[in-house]
Amino acid sequence: LPLNSTTAFLTPAFRNLDRPLTTDLDLVGRPRQVYKATLQLLDDVYQKKVTAEDLLTELVRILLLMREEKQTRINTLLAGFSSENTLPLSSEEIINLIKQHLQCKNSSRLPVLIVAAAYYSVEEKLGERILPLHSHNAADEQTGSLGDVEVCLKNDDHVVTVYEMKLKQVTVNDINRALEKIASTTNRIHNYIFITTDDISDEVKSYAARCYEETGGTEIAVLDCIGFLRHFLHFFHRSRAKFLDSYQSLVLSEPDSAVSPPLKEVFLALRQAAEADRE
Known part of the structure; x- marks a missing residue:
């Protein structure tokens, strides 16, 4: 799907809403703040405060950064293992x-x-x-x-x-x-x-x-x-x-x-x- 297809998907679903999306829907999950923020972002797209393409681009950028940070921490821990021929764990x-x-x-x-x-x-x-x-x-x-x-x-x-x-x-x-x-x-x-x-x-x-x-x-x-x-x-x-x-x-x-x-x-x-x- 094209990047801006999110808007085409959201608009029919919420076409008849007369108030912000976040006041009409509630998502349950933990941590709660993540779900509230998700609804706010969807509402921002619906209210045309941000384009779906810009939102998706930013989400992908953040996910890539998170992936690199996680891999860096793993690599750092792996590098800390001794290369010497020590006695194996019992x-x-x-x-x-x-x-x-x-x-x-x-x-x-x-x-x-x-x-x-x-x-x-x-x-x-x-x-x-x-x-x-x-x-x-x-x-x-x-x-x-x-x-x-x-x-x-x-x-x-x-x-x-x-x-x-x-x-x-x-x-x-x-x-x-x-x-x-x-x-x-x-x-x-x-x-x-x-x-x-x-x-x-x-x-x-x-x-x-x-x-x-x-x-x-x-x-x-x-x-x-x-x-x-x-x-x-x-x-x-x-x-x-x-x-x-x-x-x-x-x-x-x-x-x-x-x-x-x-x-x-x-x-x-x-x-x-x-x-x-x-x-």
Whole structure:
């Protein structure tokens, strides 16, 4: 569309308004001031105080500046890592680092990246691979996926292991929905694993264990996120540095809507501080 098409779009919608747009409409969101300012800008276009082309040009300029500022901060943090051959972080130090990252605000995408990084770091040893991750806000019904992380055998496209992440307690209803997914597939799922950052009740553990016979051989398990990571890092101890690099790469490559720039910067700062103590 041409730059000035915004005016053509707005004018019919508000043609019959006799008063400023901002007094007739209210947008709800946080921070509230951003939404108020957005309405004011739209009203300014409607009142012809500013052209749609000038507004769009200024918005693009500001977004480009913000992008450059964010990338500069990331590059500065990356440049702060030591280039010397220092002793790698221990498994427990990595666990502590990831635990601190998980405790940050808006960290709901991180458990997915933890499991994905684990598989990326040892896929050659396992003979398994994960399918490309879907967008963080895409529903399973939209993507046709069974869970957040899907694992196939190396030379096969059939999913054999599914991971579903929960930032709350896993319930019996969650397991029942998983059973429906398992029943709907033509290929047998070997493992359906819930990863949670909350407590796991005995009732849920017992119910999950009973599903093995009911499904004809599919195991359903509920694991806590840090417990999963601890077992993985100690079992594949020599791959711990590769895991950390894989996790960092996934965090930095995620869209800002999934992992915010401050969350990316926090991880780099935490890792930098942890590795500085090693020197």
